[in-house]
Amino acid sequence: xxxxxxxxxxxxxxxxxxxxxxxxxxxxxxxxxxxxxxxxxxxxxxxxxxxxxxxxxxxxxxxxxxxxxxxxxxxxxxxxxxxxxxxxxxxxxxxxxxxxxxxxxxxxxxxxxxxxxxxxxxxxxxxxxxxxxxxxxxxxxxxxxxxxxxxxxxxxxxxxxxxxxxxxxxxxxxxxxxxxxxxxxxxxxxxxxxxxxxxxxxxxxxxxxxxxxxxxxxxxxxxxxxxxxxxxxxxxxxxxxxxxxxxxxxxxxxxxxxxxxxxxxxxxxxxxxxxxxxxxxxxxxxxxxxxxxxxxxxxxxxxxxxxxxxxxxxxxxxxxxxxxxxxxxxxxxxxxxxxxxxxxxxxxxxxxxxxxxxxxxxxxxxxxxxxxxxxxxxxxxxxxxxxxxxxxxxxxxxxxxxxxxxxxxxxxxxxxxxxxxxxxxxxxxxxxxxxxxxxxxxxxxxxxxxxxxxxxxxxxxxxxxxxxxxxxxxxxxxxxxxxxxxxxxxxxxxxxxxxxxxxxxxxxxxxxxxxxxxxxxxxxxxxxxxxxxxxxxxxxxxxxxxxxxxxxxxxxxxxxxxxxxxxxxxxxxxxxxxxxxxxxxxxxxxxxxxxxxxxxxxxxxxxxxxxxxxxxxxxxxxxxxxxxxxxxxxxxxxxxxxxxxxxxxxxxxxxxxxxxxxxxxxxxxxxxxxxxxxxxxxxxxxxxxxxxxxxxxxxxxxxxxxxxxxxxxxxxxxxxxxxxxxxxxxxxxxxxxxxxxxxxxxxxxxxxxxxxxxxxxxxxxxxxxxxxxxxxxxxxx
Numbered sequence: 001x002x003x004x005x006x007x008x009x010x011x012x013x014x015x016x017x018x019x020x021x022x023x024x025x026x027x028x029x030x031x032x033x034x035x036x037x038x039x040x041x042x043x044x045x046x047x048x049x050x051x052x053x054x055x056x057x058x059x060x061x062x063x064x065x066x067x068x069x070x071x072x073x074x075x076x077x078x079x080x081x082x083x084x085x086x087x088x089x090x091x092x093x094x095x096x097x098x099x100x101x102x103x104x105x106x107x108x109x110x111x112x113x114x115x116x117x118x119x120x121x122x123x124x125x126x127x128x129x130x131x132x133x134x135x136x137x138x139x140x141x142x143x144x145x146x147x148x149x150x151x152x153x154x155x156x157x158x159x160x161x162x163x164x165x166x167x168x169x170x171x172x173x174x175x176x177x178x179x180x181x182x183x184x185x186x187x188x189x190x191x192x193x194x195x196x197x198x199x200x201x202x203x204x205x206x207x208x209x210x211x212x213x214x215x216x217x218x219x220x221x222x223x224x225x226x227x228x229x230x231x232x233x234x235x236x237x238x239x240x241x242x243x244x245x246x247x248x249x250x251x252x253x254x255x256x257x258x259x260x261x262x263x264x265x266x267x268x269x270x271x272x273x274x275x276x277x278x279x280x281x282x283x284x285x286x287x288x289x290x291x292x293x294x295x296x297x298x299x300x301x302x303x304x305x306x307x308x309x310x311x312x313x314x315x316x317x318x319x320x321x322x323x324x325x326x327x328x329x330x331x332x333x334x335x336x337x338x339x340x341x342x343x344x345x346x347x348x349x350x351x352x353x354x355x356x357x358x359x360x361x362x363x364x365x366x367x368x369x370x371x372x373x374x375x376x377x378x379x380x381x382x383x384x385x386x387x388x389x390x391x392x393x394x395x396x397x398x399x400x401x402x403x404x405x406x407x408x409x410x411x412x413x414x415x416x417x418x419x420x421x422x423x424x425x426x427x428x429x430x431x432x433x434x435x436x437x438x439x440x441x442x443x444x445x446x447x448x449x450x451x452x453x454x455x456x457x458x459x460x461x462x463x464x465x466x467x468x469x470x471x472x473x474x475x476x477x478x479x480x481x482x483x484x485x486x487x488x489x490x491x492x493x494x495x496x497x498x499x500x501x502x503x504x505x506x507x508x509x510x511x512x513x514x515x516x517x518x519x520x521x522x523x524x525x526x527x528x529x530x531x532x533x534x535x536x537x538x539x540x541x542x543x544x545x546x547x548x549x550x551x552x553x554x555x556x557x558x559x560x561x562x563x564x565x566x567x568x569x570x571x572x573x574x575x576x577x578x579x580x581x582x583x584x585x586x587x588x589x590x591x592x593x594x595x596x597x598x599x600x601x602x603x604x605x606x607x608x609x610x611x612x613x614x615x616x617x618x619x620x621x622x623x624x625x626x627x628x629x630x631x632x633x634x635x636x637x638x639x640x641x642x643x644x645x646x647x648x649x650x651x652x653x654x655x656x657x658x659x660x661x662x663x664x665x666x667x668x669x670x671x672x673x674x675x676x677x678x679x680x681x682x683x684x685x686x687x688x689x690x691x692x693x694x695x696x697x698x699x700x701x702x703x704x705x706x707x708x709x710x711x712x713x714x715x716x717x718x719x720x721x722x723x724x725x726x727x728x729x730x731x732x733x734x735x736x737x738x739x740x741x742x743x744x745x746x747x748x749x750x751x752x753x754x755x756x757x758x759x760x761x762x763x764x765x766x767x768x769x770x771x772x773x774x775x776x777x778x779x780x781x
Contacts, residue, residue: 002655003504004489013227016182016199017259024184027245027258028104030094030111031268032086035120035340035682036133039084042094043112052107053095053248055083061247062213064238066306069455073145073311076136078303078343080213080240080247086115087135087302088340089683090268095244097256120340120682124299125276127337135302135338144300144310144336149318149394153282156291156329160282164365168358169751170731171675172274172299174686175347176694177484179229180260181269183242185249194221196246199228201235201482202522205458207514209238209306210246221246225512228484232666233346234270235484236524238306266692267684271676272347274299275317275354281362287370287377289363291329294321296358300336301343307458308346310336315454316351319394323359324403324441324620325381330393340682346524348666349728352442360438360732361750364739374736375411375437379404382439389713396443398618399720400710406622406644407439409706413642414624431628433639434741438732439622444526444721447614460527462608464518465535467496467543469603471588473567473581474506480520481532482512485662486723487655488528494651495533498717499540500547501566502580518606526721529651530617534716535609542605546598550586551578553595612714619720621645623664623729629741631763634756636672636738638701643729646708647722648715656722657705663726664703669695670727671734672753742766 007013044052063077082093096107119133126132127142135142157163184197194216200206203223210221228235241258249256260269275298282291296317304310314336321332347353363381367374383390385402392398419435427433451459466478477492493507510516520532544564551569552559555578561571568577586593587603611617626640643660650656673693677685686692711718731752738759739748747766751758 002487002490003493004487015179015227015229016184016197019184019197019226019257021184021186021255024255024257025097025099025252026101026104027248027256028096028101028108029092029241030096030108030113032082032089032091032093032115034086034115034117035089035122036118037086037115038118039082039086039093040114040116045107045110048107051097052111054093055079055081058247060215061243064209064213064240064243064306066304066309066457068145068309068311070145070147070311070315074136074139074143076303076338078240080243088342090264090342092240092244095248097248097252122340122678122680122682124274124297124337124339127339128297128335135340142338144304144338145314147315147318147334149330149332151330153291153293153329153331157282160290161285162283162287162366162369164281164283164362164369166279166362166365166750168277168279168361170273170275170354170357171753172271172341173347173670173674174266174270174676174692175232175234175272175345176265177230177232177234180262180265181235181239181241182259183245184255184257185246186255187250187253192220194246194250195224196221196242197224197226198242199235200225201228201231201484201524203482203512203514204480204519205307205522206238206242210243213243214246222515225482228482231484231523232348233272233350233524236346236522237308239269262689263687266676267687268342270345271301271342272345273354273670274344275313277358279358279362281366283366283370285370286380287366287372289325289327289366289381291327292322294332296332296334298334298336299339299341299344301339301341303343305343305345307456309456310344311454312346313344313351317355319396320352320443321355321359322393323356324383324439326383327381327393341678348663349724352440352724352728353667353670353731356438356440356728357732357735357752360440360736364436364736368743375407375416378437378439379407382407397613397615398441399712399714401618401620401646402708402710403439403620406620406646406708409644410437410622410624410642413644413704413706414626414640419626427628430632431630432741432744433626433628434737434739435624435626436733436736436738436740437622437624438729438736439620440728441618441620442526442721442725442728443616443618444724445530445611446525446527446616447610449614450616458521460521462610463520463531463535464606464608465532465539466518466604466606467536467539469543469547469580469584471584473579473584474508475500475502476508476510477536478510478517479532479536480511480517481523481528484523486528486659487652491529491651491655492532492536495536496540499537500544500564500580501568503567526723529719530611530715530721531609533651533719534611535607537716538609539605539607542607543603546601546603547580547583549595549598550583554578554582554586554593609716617648617712617715617720619645619647619722619725621725621729623733625733625737627734627737627741629738629759631745634760636754636759638668638734641701641703643703644706644708645722645725646710648712648720649709649718650707651717651719653707659723660705660726661703663724664730665695665700666727667730668700668734670752671731673699675753
């Protein structure tokens with residue numbers, strides 16, 4: 001069971017909002033009311049110079065810079081407070097402090113602001129037009145980054161019998177963790193150190209970013225992440241609010257706290273997922289995929305977010321679009337565009353949700369064109385288990401897996417034959433039944449080679465762990481990653497128990513504090529159980545060797561005759577056992593009994609870990625869904641949902657289930673509900689949870705999960721990352737099911753979320769111009 005749940009369920013968690021300090025001031029921001037404009041003047045309220053701060057007041061503070069070394073990447077420095085120009089609604093212009101938030105907001109309202117509104121660009125495709133307004137004037141266009149993966153499409157195209165062409169679009173979303181962002185900053189005069197408590201997934205990276213912006217060295221800043229109420233990638237970047245709060249704490253020598261409200265979170269800080277795909281696929285007579293030609297556009301917003309940069313999604317799209325399929329030819333051009341919207345942030349399943357959507361809808365379209373069952377077409381295109389490890393068409397190295405078996409299990413679990421039989425008889429309520437599937441892989445635990453190739457400010461290296469046996473025989477585990485719902489306090493304790501045999505109740509996992517933990521790039525990319533789990537295992541094994549040496553001395557036997565297990569040192573020579581408690585007390589309190597060759601490092605070990613091959617592990621899953629679509633109302637109900645997943649060796653299957661369930665809930669939001677629309681002036685149109693729809697208990701069905709287990713050959717226990725998987729498959733599987741239901745009407749949906757309006761429009765279009773299922777290449781040419 002999860003160790004951390006006891007305090008959470010009793011309301012004893014400690015979040016940034018629970019932290020209060022004597023003399024603390026609350027922070028509120030004046031934010032831009034327009035998407036694009038020149039700041040002509042800003043007048044502070046009379047007598048408020050020591051409470052209201054504009055860009056010119058932040059002496060010595062640099063903007064946030066997150067560049068990439070990829071060829072052609074254009075730099076954009078995000079100001080902490082805008083000084084001359086604003087580039088999206090919600091951009092920070094001024095900071096106001098007061099004893100409480102209400103008074104700080106009153107100061108915000110009292111500022112006199114004059115902005116000359118400029119034309120805005122709010123659509124990523126419009127941003128590429130020659131006449132589009134420029135987000136960054138000196139660029140000359142609105143392109144952050146262009147990436148091209150070139151392949152010989154032409155030779156394969158000529159032998160294809162089927163050509164499928166589709167345009168897909170995914171909506172801009174807002175991550176909505178239960179706890180928004182928040183920060184408390186104060187200057188410790190005794191230590192001459194800035195201390196920052198912030199709700200983040202990556203405290204060490206935030207510290208590095210603060211150093212860059214504030215001109216401080218690392219030892220001058222301590223970052224603490226207390227309990228974090230959900231992250232999903234939203235807590236994985238450096239915010240200008242954090243930099244501003246930190247500067248104010250140093251400048252005023254008072255604790256400063258900013259707590260994000262939900263309107264700020266929705267409109268200014270948390271956008272993601274907005275992709276457009278133009279896909280052309282070529283197949284043989286049976287629908288088998290032969291070649292894929294794609295142009296993709298990603299809306300990256302106004303600035304490059306630190307540390308992942310604006311190329312994060314676009315650069316990944318081209319490399320991961322092929323998914324788990326083996327085919328002959330591939331070409332993909334991707335463009336990351338700048339628009340007058342908030343910067344795009346990494347969200348659970350980064351880029352994978354969009355590419356899975358595009359790829360899996362295309363596979364269904366190929367199957368329809370060939371007149372075959374989509375699962376049969378997929379089965380013929382999947383990478384075979386006997387080919388593992390497998391290097392795919394973009395050079396991704398698949399470590400292990402049995403994708404056909406995963407698909408077979410999903411087909412059986414959803415009872416595809418029964419669904420097909422049900423479809424033969426009209427439903428009494430007039431609804432249409434559909435079944436859809438999506439199979440995908442999740443590259444996780446990316447290593448040095450992957451991120452070094454991107455040339456962004458963050459490159460993961462050896463993940464370190466510190467393990468220390470305390471004087472009473474308990475174990476402290478210190479890691480630089482951070483848990484924001486993954487149960488890492490439990491699973492890392494399980495790893496320690498696996499090696500040392502010490503009960504998990506006696507293992508304390510310490511994380512989220514740069515003063516106490518080893519440097520780490522933090523929690524992202526489903527890396528924690530692979531990287532930190534491996535580091536804890538290696539450190540515990542070294543600690544076990546030191547414990548064995550001391551235990552052998554206390555037992556008066558040769559060290560090669562003892563073992564460490566179940567929390568004791570035992571020997572086969574019948575001399576009894578020595579507990580870890582006895583070993584620890586000997587080291588700390590009775591050193592006269594130690595062996596002469598004792599390791600001077602004592603009972604504290606720091607070790608780093610990298611996987612045997614650091615290009616990442618590949619977990620995978622197949623999602624299968626049955627839906628009922630009302631063609632009169634445009635509503636969609638999920639009737640059945642099945643997931644077959646392979647995360648390698650599962651350290652804690654219960655926690656894995658929780659991760660998959662939570663991811664599916666978010667994926668259902670992507671598929672059917674969540675959308676942050678902007679008008680032509682760049683104004684966000686969903687500023688409250690009355691407008692931005694999140695799925696709840698009545699929208700998320702009971703989900704059946706089937707675990708496969710194919711160990712990775714490159715990790716400590718064979719484990720693979722699984723934290724993002726649940727959120728990747730739902731949009732593709734659900735929309736494929738919707739399109740399967742709409743097939744008798746000749747309608748097809750190619751955009752998410754599938755709102756009733758979009759679904760009814762698709763039906764209306766089909767009634768006017770029925771869509772062709774297939775187009776022979778000869779005719780297309």
